[in-house]
Amino acid sequence: MKNKSTILCLLLIATQISVSTELVASDAKQKQKKSKSEVVDQEEQTRVDIRVVAFPLEGVNVLPRVLEASNEVLWMSLTEEGYIVADWEMGYKRVTGFDAPPPPRPPAPEPAPPAPSPTLVLVPTVPYYPIPQQRPAPSVLSGEGVVGHASPPPSPGAQTPRSIAEKPAIVEQLAVAEQPVVVEQLEPLAWVEPEPDPPPAPKLTAELKSQITREMGCESYVDGKLVLLGSKIRVTVKVKNTEGDTLDSKQMEAQTEDDLHIIFKRIAKALALGLTIEETLDLDNATVAEAHQMANRFRLEKNMGLLIGQLFSVNDKMAHQTFIAFDGRFELNDVLIGVNVGLAFTDTAETDTHLFLDILGGYYLSHTSFAPYLALGVGIMLGNFLSFEGSDSEGMEYFRQIGFHAFPAFGIEFIRNSQMRAHIDIRYAIVVGQDSEIGHGPMITAGLNF
Numbered sequence: 001m002k003n004k005s006t007i008l009c010l011l012l013i014a015t016q017i018s019v020s021t022e023l024v025a026s027d028a029k030q031k032q033k034k035s036k037s038e039v040v041d042q043e044e045q046t047r048v049d050i051r052v053v054a055f056p057l058e059g060v061n062v063l064p065r066v067l068e069a070s071n072e073v074l075w076m077s078l079t080e081e082g083y084i085v086a087d088w089e090m091g092y093k094r095v096t097g098f099d100a101p102p103p104p105r106p107p108a109p110e111p112a113p114p115a116p117s118p119t120l121v122l123v124p125t126v127p128y129y130p131i132p133q134q135r136p137a138p139s140v141l142s143g144e145g146v147v148g149h150a151s152p153p154p155s156p157g158a159q160t161p162r163s164i165a166e167k168p169a170i171v172e173q174l175a176v177a178e179q180p181v182v183v184e185q186l187e188p189l190a191w192v193e194p195e196p197d198p199p200p201a202p203k204l205t206a207e208l209k210s211q212i213t214r215e216m217g218c219e220s221y222v223d224g225k226l227v228l229l230g231s232k233i234r235v236t237v238k239v240k241n242t243e244g245d246t247l248d249s250k251q252m253e254a255q256t257e258d259d260l261h262i263i264f265k266r267i268a269k270a271l272a273l274g275l276t277i278e279e280t281l282d283l284d285n286a287t288v289a290e291a292h293q294m295a296n297r298f299r300l301e302k303n304m305g306l307l308i309g310q311l312f313s314v315n316d317k318m319a320h321q322t323f324i325a326f327d328g329r330f331e332l333n334d335v336l337i338g339v340n341v342g343l344a345f346t347d348t349a350e351t352d353t354h355l356f357l358d359i360l361g362g363y364y365l366s367h368t369s370f371a372p373y374l375a376l377g378v379g380i381m382l383g384n385f386l387s388f389e390g391s392d393s394e395g396m397e398y399f400r401q402i403g404f405h406a407f408p409a410f411g412i413e414f415i416r417n418s419q420m421r422a423h424i425d426i427r428y429a430i431v432v433g434q435d436s437e438i439g440h441g442p443m444i445t446a447g448l449n450f
Contacts, residue, residue, distance in 0.1 A: 051084040053213050053221040061228035077268035091212035098201040206244045213242050237267050259287040283417050301331040305449030318439025319346040327447040336362035354383020369417045375409040405431040421449045
């Protein structure tokens, strides 16, 4: 009976302990959820309760189409970051009574150069004079020039049939009655005073922006400039209060128009969260001006370099090893594939320098420039790298010529958003020889890739 009672007591105590631990764990989880929800609510309040007026950006040497598109992207980026963007055109109408001025028109195309006039070339010509035909002299033999007396010449007063003058034909013309011409007399024009030109719409000055901001019930407004100088566009966005004082300002440079979309999203994020431009940089939003080559995470990236490391043996089967190797790293989004080929040097005379080949696969834990990763690798080793207890008649130890090893790894990669990379990882190697001899120990490596 005593044994049964003690067993029941122990069971009751165990159930109480388990229930209490579960209650404590549930309370802790609820507290964590509450704290997380409070943090999220605080972040949403700090980001959503900001009401601003976003005015159009000013452009210097920038095409109107680029300026208009930049305004749209900036306003959408501010809205995505939690700002409440008021309609500045409505405020402009309320304050001035005029409609908002239209965006500037694109410059007129340059007139085409006039076509070259045809060139006249004067070619000298030879004058042509016609030569009259000479009638040959009459011949007596042919009878030409001989006057025949059979027919007397006509008398001087007689008329030949050809000399009779023809009488002109008489054409009868119909008489047309003339109609009187009626001339309409116009009434005298009355003088009408020309209508005066309407007054121009006021410009968006700093004072007018402050009035519009107060009219729309906001405490601050956003404006900025795009300045094209040479081949770069400098983007400046400022947050000002109703007095015109600058509360925050962000500036970036775009080398191409494709960078403007990235720039406005990063500026809006920096303004909303109070960050610097450098803190908003990640692997997918670097501009051409910030990196020589834009990272394309949808294709395989290749980085080649050098790897050095040290393996510390914790048993007698394997000696300490120092190695140097070629380091090839291939990235696809957040997946890592590594290849190492190199030489390992031991610190004892019992083992010699040997070759090794490693292949590892890993995954990045963050999508940032400073990225930790987990990996698992396997490899092959060729040479005298593993010894075991036992000797022949001369007291010499036996060595194996081939073996395999595997290792888990945890590492950190630095400046992942640039072409030059650096990484450090810690591995734990397990080496297996031909006759199942096993050696193991931690390994520290460091690599530099380009």
